[in-house]
Amino acid sequence: MADDKYKIQKIDDYRWRIPREGKMRVDGIVYADEQMLKEIQKDESLQQVINVAHLPGIVGYSLGMPDIHWGYGFPIGGVAAFDIDEGVVSPGGVGYDINCGVRLLRTDLYQRDITNKMESLVNTLFANIPSGVGSHRKDLKLSLQDEKNVLRNGARWAVSQGYGTKEDLEHIEEQGCISEADPELVSDRALERGRAQLGTLGSGNHFVEVGYIAEVYDEEIARILGLEKDGITIVVHTGSRGLGYQVCDDSIRVMINASRKYNIELPDRQLCCAPINSPEGREYLAAMACAANYAFANRQMITHWVRESFESALHIGPKESQISLIYDVCHNIAKFEEHIVEGEKKRLCVHRKGATRAFPPNHPHTPDAYKSVGQPVLIPGDMGRCSYVLVGTEKAYADTFGSTCHGAGRVMSRNQAVKVSKGRSIAQELKEKGILVRADSRATLDEEIPEAYKNVTEVVNIVEHAGISKKIAQLKPLCVIKG
Amino acid sequence: MPKYILIDHTADIGIDVFGASVQELFANAAFALFDIITDLSKVEGEIEYKISISGIDKEQLLVNWLHELLYLHDVKNLLFNDFCVVDITDNQLNAVVRGDVITEDKHVIKTEIKAVTYHCLSVIRDNDCWKARVIFDL
Numbered sequence: 292m293a294d295d296k297y298k299i300q301k302i303d304d305y306r307w308r309i310p311r312e313g314k315m316r317v318d319g320i321v322y323a324d325e326q327m328l329k330e331i332q333k334d335e336s337l338q339q340v341i342n343v344a345h346l347p348g349i350v351g352y353s354l355g356m357p358d359i360h361w362g363y364g365f366p367i368g369g370v371a372a373f374d375i376d377e378g379v380v381s382p383g384g385v386g387y388d389i390n391c392g393v394r395l396l397r398t399d400l401y402q403r404d405i406t407n408k409m410e411s412l413v414n415t416l417f418a419n420i421p422s423g424v425g426s427h428r429k430d431l432k433l434s435l436q437d438e439k440n441v442l443r444n445g446a447r448w449a450v451s452q453g454y455g456t457k458e459d460l461e462h463i464e465e466q467g468c469i470s471e472a473d474p475e476l477v478s479d480r481a482l483e484r485g486r487a488q489l490g491t492l493g494s495g496n497h498f499v500e501v502g503y504i505a506e507v508y509d510e511e512i513a514r515i516l517g518l519e520k521d522g523i524t525i526v527v528h529t530g531s532r533g534l535g536y537q538v539c540d541d542s543i544r545v546m547i548n549a550s551r552k553y554n555i556e557l558p559d560r561q562l563c564c565a566p567i568n569s570p571e572g573r574e575y576l577a578a579m580a581c582a583a584n585y586a587f588a589n590r591q592m593i594t595h596w597v598r599e600s601f602e603s604a605l606h607i608g609p610k611e612s613q614i615s616l617i618y619d620v621c622h623n624i625a626k627f628e629e630h631i632v633e634g635e636k637k638r639l640c641v642h643r644k645g646a647t648r649a650f651p652p653n654h655p656h657t658p659d660a661y662k663s664v665g666q667p668v669l670i671p672g673d674m675g676r677c678s679y680v681l682v683g684t685e686k687a688y689a690d691t692f693g694s695t696c697h698g699a700g701r702v703m704s705r706n707q708a709v710k711v712s713k714g715r716s717i718a719q720e721l722k723e724k725g726i727l728v729r730a731d732s733r734a735t736l737d738e739e740i741p742e743a744y745k746n747v748t749e750v751v752n753i754v755e756h757a758g759i760s761k762k763i764a765q766l767k768p769l770c771v772i773k774g
Numbered sequence: 775m776p777k778y779i780l781i782d783h784t785a786d787i788g789i790d791v792f793g794a795s796v797q798e799l800f801a802n803a804a805f806a807l808f809d810i811i812t813d814l815s816k817v818e819g820e821i822e823y824k825i826s827i828s829g830i831d832k833e834q835l836l837v838n839w840l841h842e843l844l845y846l847h848d849v850k851n852l853l854f855n856d857f858c859v860v861d862i863t864d865n866q867l868n869a870v871v872r873g874d875v876i877t878e879d880k881h882v883i884k885t886e887i888k889a890v891t892y893h894c895l896s897v898i899r900d901n902d903c904w905k906a907r908v909i910f911d912l
Binding site for chain 1: 781
């Protein structure tokens with residue numbers, strides 16, 4: 292396909308190359324089909340793929356996943372890996388919501404077990420899980436010391452306080468704790484913002500969704516993951532709240548100066564960065580790890596309240612509900628990982644901004660329970676359609692630094708979405724489709740209307756056809772709480 | 775001339791801000807921030823805060839100014855409706871702002887803004903008018 296603005300070359304039906312030119316250090320590669328590529332070109336996201344390709348020490352390609360859209364600095368749906376010795380780390384390549392991520396829970400319940408109790412269930416979840424601006428659990432008070440323990444230990448801290456079980460930890464990326472975290476590098480402001488917000492969902496596109504398994508594409512793998520048709524599932528999507536935003540903001544200020552200090556030429560100030568091996572780079576990574584751990588703890592605590600909500604709303608015990616964690620993935624993160632580059636094993640710093648790790652079967656970081664099938668990948672859609680469970684593949688490991696898409700990706704700005712939803716009751720429309728929604732703010736629902744997103748099915752089909760993930764099951768929503 | 779207009783940005787929200795002077799530009803940018811967050815007609819301005827901010831240039835000064843207000847909003851549960859930029863240079867700003875502590879029954883939160891970004895950031899003088907562009911992360 293010819294294009295005037297960018298010199299895009301077709302690699303195959305699902306991959307497009309933006310050849311290196313000017314000061315780009317590597318090619319850009321975007322995963323999309325022809326139709327989706329046209330959509331992608333409506334905003335500036337391809338320019339952002341090109342901008343990222345300018346950064347020092349970038350290895351292989353600047354990658355765009357099919358849910359790519361215009362972000363700030365890095366595109367959302369972007370993956371970039373950097374050489375440890377020559378490369379940089381960029382807070383903009385992780386984003387403000389550090390370790391924003393998704394976890395999937397399974398249950399022993401079926402749709403028939405909750406059909407008549409849905410109203411009570413959604414209300415209980417909404418009452419128990421703080422959402423929206425300024426809300427928090429009245430029974431949770433953190434001292435500064437507690438908070439620093441959260442930053443050091445992540446989900447492990449939550450489990451040690453009675454939020455969930457040790458088994459949960461095995462089913463979280465990094466076992467719910469990035470070890471390089473140093474709370475002394477987190478500013479007082481970040482700590483202050485984080486203290487009151489632990490165990491809260493936040494607003495925007497964050498949610499807790501109860502759904503059921505509508506389709507199973509691979510029975511054998513689904514069984515190993517613990518998924519069965521009509522089984523009830525829960526998806527939790529949230530991140531590191533104000534603490535993460537503040538860590539990112541603090542770091543960007545440092546990095547703007549660092550970029551000058553190390554003579555790094557930037558096509559966009561938001562791409563500011565520092566060498567991985569510089570004091571600024573190391574300090575960012577240690578503070579980022581704190582925010583990532585906070586997010587792991589946050590999702591772990593919310594999981595505990597999901598379990599409590601099911602038990603109280605359905606009048607059942609934990610033995611009957613059997614709510615267990617399938618997996619928890621980060622989709623805004625930078626990580627040290629080993630990959631094969633030009634036939635050689637190398638340690639790289641992989642930035643995933645709106646992208647999910649998708650490690651193959653038998654990889655040391657794929658949890659033991661899933662060694663034979665690959666790491667579970669969770670792709671939430673919009674509130675009205677569906678979400679997917681996939682697993683990572685060898686091809687993802689070889690071609691995309693073990694990465695895949697993270698969600699549907701917006702096609703409509705929030706402003707447009709609010710205009711489109713004017714005069715409509717989104718909650719009522721969803722109710723007519725059998726989906727109960729509770730939201731702290733009506734504006735959130737309007738901004739998050741299903742039409743504002745790409746169809747997640749199209750996104751997931753591309754990563755499946757391109758071979759960077761394998762589709763296992765489709766989940767459909769029954770009730771959702773949002774901020 | 776409007777104080778600001780919203781610009782479409784796929785994932786987030788952006789503003790183009792206008793002012794007859796730099797002081798007015800910075801005050802209008804702050805107004806836009808809280809106009810996006812809340813219904814400002816419900817905010818009375820009962821509390822006064824003095825704010826001093828520095829930055830390496832006008833662009834960073836604008837981000838730091840908005841960020842400071844966002845921080846106070848987040849940590850002290852405040853909504854601001856009145857912004858007086860007392861004096862401003864390329865690197866320094868002193869302002870007096872007024873706002874209320876958020877009361878659940880009185881105030882509404884329309885949108886949570888996570889951060890003020892540096893993406894597409896600009897502050898320019900165009901003849902007699904100052905213009906700025908800022909993208910917020912939602």
